Amino acid sequence: MPGKIRKRSPLKPPERPYIALGLEGSANKLGAGIIKHSPDGSTIVLSNVRHTYITPPGEGFLPRDTAQHHREWAMTVINDAFKKAELSIHDIDCICFTQGPGMGAPLTSVALVARTLSLLFSKPLVGVNHCVGHIEMGRQVTGAQNPVVLYVSGGNTQVIAYSQQCYRIFGETLDIAVGNCLDRFARVINLSNDPSPGYNIEQMAKTGKRLLPLPYATKGMDLSLSGILTSTEAYTLDKRFRFNENSREGDNDNIITPADLCFSLQETIFAMLVEITERAMAHIGSKEVLIVGGVGCNERLQEMMGIMAEERGGKVFATDDRFCIDNGIMIAQAGLLSYRMGFQTPLAKSRCTQRFRTDQVHVAWRA
Missing domain, CATH: 3.30.420.40 (ATPase, nucleotide binding domain)
Known part of the structure; x- marks a missing residue:
């Protein structure tokens, strides 16, 4: 269910609503979330959809099989996120995706979906550090x-x-x-x-x-x-x-x-x-x-x-x-904070990396 969370961002309230789609797929969780930053300073979770690749007992999840799961479920999860948010892709300002760290094949599969949507609908891309996504969503939710x-x-x-x-x-x-x-x-x-x-x-x-x-x-x-x-x-x-x-x-x-x-x-x-x-x-x-x-x-x-x-x-x-388990809304939150500071990821630099350190990110939205 959509829910309102008290504002924690140090950014000034935007002059208009900003809406972002976040895509997460660094491991066996495939997530799509849509978040809104409102002029009144509030942050609203419009949808947060997730599908998990589960293996039999005693088995781990291999990168190839996990990537195949993400490719098969990507559009279902994304369409469900837009349906629950009662929006279309034309309503969003940017597409945020996990750029790393994580498993190479699943990361690349979700990044490919993000790039395709960006090109089809002329929406800017924002690459997000998975770890920073966790931190920013945690700060937002808990205060x-x-x-x-x-x-x-x-x-x-x-x-x-x-x-x-x-x-x-x-x-x-x-x-x-x-x-x-x-x-x-x-x-x-x-x-x-x-x-x-x-x-x-x-x-x-x-x-x-x-x-x-x-x-x-x-x-x-x-x-x-x-x-x-x-x-x-x-x-x-x-x-x-x-x-x-x-x-x-x-x-x-x-x-x-x-x-x-x-x-x-x-x-x-x-x-x-x-x-x-x-x-x-x-x-x-x-x-x-x-x-x-x-x-x-x-x-x-x-x-x-x-x-x-x-x-x-x-x-x-x-x-x-x-919000604790990997999800798309945390990527949307961190990505939208970055986007509002003027950051975008050019298509040529949207490649994923398995070793994207937390301390490599410029956290421009914090004072």
């Missing part, structure tokens, strides 16, 4: 003023803070991202990918009873997650491990279940994330934390971060799955 941002998703794990028209990366993963770590372990224990492996790990972790020792690898402001994943997988080869919790043998206190492993993996990783986020808060003197990205929906992560923030006299901001 966070100047938070430390914890960006946690399938492909990215970063602690970020704004300074001098740039989102500076204070710390990040040195190997795999948090979401990737959780997804890969979900495949090991054959969890469903519907609605997402990370969500199903979160639910299973709620019934875990044992906190098992796992590597805790924070390295200054950075962290490493490949070792903790390997160690968690190793427990599935332990003679005490039982896939079926009801078929226990011997002393129940020695049994290790999938729920115990999910619980231990979450608790350890989230403790590491809280630690490096707190360091960033202390460094810049902020009392706000904004959690964005698909893993940011995890209620246990929000709870642990909330405990830390409360002890510092601060507050945690997070969104629900409409």
